[in-house]
Amino acid sequence: MSLIVQKYGGTSMGSPERIREVARRVQRFVNEGHQLVVVPSAMSGETNRLLGIAKEINPDAEPRELDVIASTGEQVSIGLLAIALQKLGVKAKSYTGWQVAIKTDSAFTKARILGIDEANVRRDLAAGHVVIVAGFQGIDDAGNITTLGRGGSDTTGVAMAAALAADECQIYTDVDGVYTTDPRIVPDARRLETITFEEMLELASLGSKVLQIRSVEFAGKYKVKLRVLSSFTDVNSTDMGTLITFEEDETMEQAIISGIAFNRDEAKLSVLGVPDKPGIAVGILGPIAEANIDVDMIIQNSSTEGLTDFSFTVHRNEFKRAREILEGKVKPAIGARAVVGDERIAKVSLVGIGMRTHAGIASKMFGALARERINIQMISTSEIKTSVVVDEKYMELAVRVLHREFELDKEPTQEKMKP
């Protein structure tokens, strides 16, 4: 008997029929003798509907109240799933975030989980109940309702699995696993049986929508075995989706490159002709940070004749605001020559744990892009990823070229060497 935490996304909970389907899937695991904690999201579209009404009433609403409103979607879901299970004769009991309690900080609309009182949940599990816990929400020290931000139900699932030391956390969604890249762009994209936690982290942060990044961080931190599966397969399907492992030796596939992530959510800003002296970076990024604008890639070239160029990317929604800060505050303060920006960029990233030990990945990547005459505007690397910024219009071409170049459509060689 295992203890399994299952998280079901909004499309999995999208209609009464879908909810009945989730209940049947949960029942199957119960019948197999497992203990189940189930974390459902709000029915798809519900949270947006509620926040749409809120925005119509007040576009600058206090986030505390937005959390009161937004958290109701998941509360409805836990009740509906509980009664769907009861209909099948399965004992089930729902818990809101505050009932568990899932304790968070007070950062409304993007709270972080600080701890979980799992005693009640354990008691109900021991009594033979399926325990259904509302995703996406918690309670702060002062008793306020908080939410964890978009995709927060993944984090709830992983956190519950960590608190209960569950054997596995299964994330059910509308895709059947993690792919080498988005199959809508590369039809040859291949589903991965396993991927390491670090690779998943890079893929998640680079725009893959399969898992919320914080849930992956959480899984890594607390060594939660995470699996991505589809809730749209037959209830009795033995398809096991993609397993996210935290130990490399668990990985059966030893591909150098696991996947290609991409996004066009970012915009590029450059401060040109900056006098090269200590304190430039903070002089430029300090005011940006003060305005609560997150910065992703940061590039500073070595200087020529005492002047340097400094570039970084921000989310496209923040582009105008960031540009105004650079023009209005930063440029006069540090005596830069000019500020230029580009919203029409895309970031394409190769991700793979094998990069650590294999040289030449980056040059192979740049060569493949050069052959297609795709100009690289920025480069950024980490131990297991290499990202380039290119003109937005070349994004899909770049992804396809790299997918082919690194033969991601083929099973990794190690698998072929099996006896």
Added chain:
Amino acid sequence: MSLIVQKYGGTSMGSPERIREVARRVQRFVNEGHQLVVVPSAMSGETNRLLGIAKEINPDAEPRELDVIASTGEQVSIGLLAIALQKLGVKAKSYTGWQVAIKTDSAFTKARILGIDEANVRRDLAAGHVVIVAGFQGIDDAGNITTLGRGGSDTTGVAMAAALAADECQIYTDVDGVYTTDPRIVPDARRLETITFEEMLELASLGSKVLQIRSVEFAGKYKVKLRVLSSFTDVNSTDMGTLITFEEDETMEQAIISGIAFNRDEAKLSVLGVPDKPGIAVGILGPIAEANIDVDMIIQNSSTEGLTDFSFTVHRNEFKRAREILEGKVKPAIGARAVVGDERIAKVSLVGIGMRTHAGIASKMFGALARERINIQMISTSEIKTSVVVDEKYMELAVRVLHREFELDKEPTQEKMKP
């Protein structure tokens, strides 16, 4: 400066525009220097929508889970009203039932309020906030979410007013007060400026939909000054609706009859030819009570030749079940001759505190009905009401006849005698 509790019903909260309108009305009272606690219902249709989905999934759902689901409607409303007030520059903070906390028993879907911890609300009022409390919901000893049953938001409003010793509890709805009877049936129906708590209790229990009966009981028990007003008047309207007073001497109108209530929610059951001996009533009604079926009117005729007939009314939804119990259990057990029932009945009631001191009201009532050839099937009286059961098809005629007979369209004589 007064402390006012305002309750807004579902139609008052029915759309973003309506919610903005409620916020403007609250703001007006704040500007006049009052402290405000506001209790909104769910947006109209929302609770039914949610329970409809629940019923589709499981018609026999556990009530605990139904309350988890149904309580979200009011939670959305408190958040939306809070941000609507914030938009107007009014400090506002929302509370769910458990956040207040409003403590109830564990009778899910029809819980009763046991007590209110009002310390947090008092603190926020003192800090200059409008405090918005979710209607219809509470929390039991075990930390479960409970709801108070249909119309429960009225009870929440009155209970908050009682706990805070508020100066007045204003119930805003889609009608502008309490009428002598339903204006849709009697166009001459007149709005009452005041009505006593006892009269309101009778009117509420007899089918008037203006106020939930338990909220009126609560108001009477805790001496809460209650006022029914329309939220559809101009925000600055000085119309004061109908005041429900708990002291007779506050009543300016001393009408003998205040109003006529009616409903066709009931069905009649008779057990015929019952041997007249001690224990009949419990023999018949015991099994009905055990099945949790509420009984309204009960009539037992004096016996003829040792046999008597025993009649009572139940809610029409319970008619079949009650009849089966009488046929299957009661009839053989007590040796009755037959069980007969009628679903097509209506109850019409005259209500008025003046009945206490004025003789002949009942005979005047029966005479008026007789002149229209309306047969009276059952009669039941209390100190301030006289109810008759008639064939359903005569209900509206009976209401109109009695409204005219008792001249309810005219101002009471006492008012005319003013100097």
